[in-house]
Amino acid sequence: MTPSTAQHPQMSAEDFEELARRAPENVRLELVHGRLYVKGDRITVEDFEELARKAPEAVKLELIDGKLEVKPLPDQRHRGIVMWLLRLFLQLRPELALYPEQGLKIDAYRKGHACADGALAPLDHFIAQEGDWADPDGVLMVVEVTSHDRDTDRRDRVDKVRGYAEAGIPVYLLIDRDNDTLVVHSDPRHGTYQRNPSYPYGSLVDLPAPVNITLDTEKLKDYAD
Structure with missing residues (x-):
C-alpha cells in the first residue's frame, strides 16, 4: 500500500462528537471525510494542551507546524x-x-x-x-x-x-x-x-x-x- 492509496479514516464520528463536546470554548472543530479540522485552521498551544488532555482515550492528538493532527492508532x-x-x-x-x-x-x-x-x-x-x-x-x-x-x-x-x-x-x-x-x-x-x-x-x-x-x-x- 502506498501513501496515495491509503485511505483509512482517522477519527470516528462518535469520537469526534465526544472531542467536540470537551473542546475549549473558543475552539470549534469540524470532521470532514474522517479528518479533524479546527475552524480558522490554527489553534494555540494552550488550547491544544487542554484539548489533548480532555480527548477520549482512543484519540491521540498532536500539534505539528501549528496544525491539529490525529495520530492513527497502531495496528x-x-x-x-x-x-x-x-x-x-x-x-x-x-x-x-x-x-x-x-x-x-x-x-x-x-x-x-x-x-x-x-x-x-x-x-x-x-x-x-x-x-x-x-x-x-x-x-x-x-x-x-x-x-x-x-x-x-x-x-x-x-x-x-x-x-x-x-x-x-x-x-x-x-x-x-x-x-x-x-x-x-x-x-x-x-x-x-x-x-x-x-x-x-x-x-x-x-x-x-x-x-x-x-x-x-x-x-x-x-x-x-
Whole structure:
C-alpha cells in the first residue's frame, strides 16, 4: 500500500462528537471525510494542551507546524516493530530506555507537540518533568513507524523531520512500512538534518552518536505488510 492509496479514516464520528463536546470554548472543530479540522485552521498551544488532555482515550492528538493532527492508532504490526526495538535497546543499551508514545515539545520554539512512537533517553529521564509534553533536551533519538493512512507522507516524512531537527534531537529513526526501509536522520544543524541514509529491511543499520549502535534489521522482514 502506498501513501496515495491509503485511505483509512482517522477519527470516528462518535469520537469526534465526544472531542467536540470537551473542546475549549473558543475552539470549534469540524470532521470532514474522517479528518479533524479546527475552524480558522490554527489553534494555540494552550488550547491544544487542554484539548489533548480532555480527548477520549482512543484519540491521540498532536500539534505539528501549528496544525491539529490525529495520530492513527497502531495496528498489530506497528506494535510489533516498536516492541522489537524496545527489546533490542534493553539488550544493547541497558542504561537507556525507549519510551513508547512519548509526548515531546518540538519545533524551533517548542510550540509543536508530537507523540513519538519511541523516545530514547536515559532511565528515569522524564520523571522530573510535569505534564504530558516533555522538553526534548536530553533525548538521544526519536522513532516513528509509519501508519497506512493518507497523511503519513506529510506527517512522518516531512513535518516531523523538520520539527525534530528544529528541536535539536540528534537522531530521528523513521521505519517506513510503505517501502520497507529505515531512514536514519542525523546531524541536525540550522533546523535541518544533514544526513538521511536509507536502508532496506534486513540491512545492518548504523545509528550514529549519541546512540552508537548497529541494528540488525532482519527481523523487520517478519513485519512487512
